[in-house]
Amino acid sequence: MNEELDSQLSAMFDNELPAAECELLARRLSRDDELKARWSRYAAISATLRAEGGVRLNSNVAVRVSQAISIEPAVVPKTEPVAQPVPGKGTPRWAMPVGGVALAASVAAAAILFLRYESPLQQVAQTVPVATPNQTLVAKSVAPAPSDSYTVPKTLSRRSIVPSTQLANYVVAHSEFSSPVNRRNLLSAFMASESGTSGAPSGSDEPTEDVTDDAKSAR
């Protein structure tokens, strides 16, 4: 038997062997019967020195345990199951409304962000109007300004100014569920946009005439 190996075994028995060496020796110890026998004798020496009276040093507990666990299934560490979102199963009842509220809030936040991105107000806010020498109003881009160049503000598209015709149609169709003030404000904005952007190309798939009729009837 290798003396260095025995020295390591002695240190391991005392829990004084570095972890990396322990890993290797533990693997060998679990397979090497001679090493195991030596390990057992170290335990017997320890028990004798500690005067463990009444303890049988030739005890066969280890043999009996070994026989018993030989028919046991091998130990498998329990891993934390990954939570799978199964609706209505395994979810506490109290969590359902909370989840619903959280979902609604997420959708609302996404909608606000989308509208802000699409809104011309954002573009206006990001530009600073400056007067050109011939007194026409132009906008200077503030955010990415690589050079002191002047830029002409984009023509504002109709689509991004007011609610779509589709939305107006929806509001009108469901007018019984909306408050009169809101309904009026929305339709006023829509009508104003129709008159103010008459020169702009209208959406090909937006039935504006029907909306006007429906709006009248809604009033």
Next chain:
Amino acid sequence: MSADVSDLSLVRRVQGGDKGAFDALVRKYQHKLVKLVMRYVRNPAEAEDIAQEAFIKAYRALPQFRGDSAFYTWLYRIAINTAKNAVVSRDRSPIEYNIDRNSDAAEESYDMQGRMKDSETPEGLVLTDEIRRTVNAAIEALPEDLKTAIVLRELDGLSYEEIAAAMDCPVGTVRSRIFRAREAIDRRLREVFEGGLGRTEDLG
């Protein structure tokens, strides 16, 4: 040095499906556990049965062991609970109720039960005494520095670092002295098992 590093290495191996590593843990702690259980039961044979049960319970529960405490601390708790349950269960058994445990006859009968269990391995008792005598004789024969190192470790439970401070020597020297002391004792012990009763396997 972590106090439980080698035990943890073995535990991780068991948790990976290596039953042989659990055998090493049992061999290391069997005497300690039997001694612990003997606080609750009278005879060594019964204590060994309970210790065996505790080890099997520990094996089954090992997937839940995360290493937050030392392995022996965890095993200790299992053994204590197993011993307490065994005592309660034994006290509830109808056979035991028939015995008047306050009487001398009952005491004698109870002791005889233990002796009868021990008598199943009469050579075992002789061997245990022989092991004790051999180990004690080997300790006495050790050079003083080896003897001090092994005694400080085994009897006083000092770490290698504490022993190094006490003996005013490097930790590596302590490790070497303890190893050489063990080797000297082990050499004699092997003679007992191989030449004497020839029952090395009884060491577990």
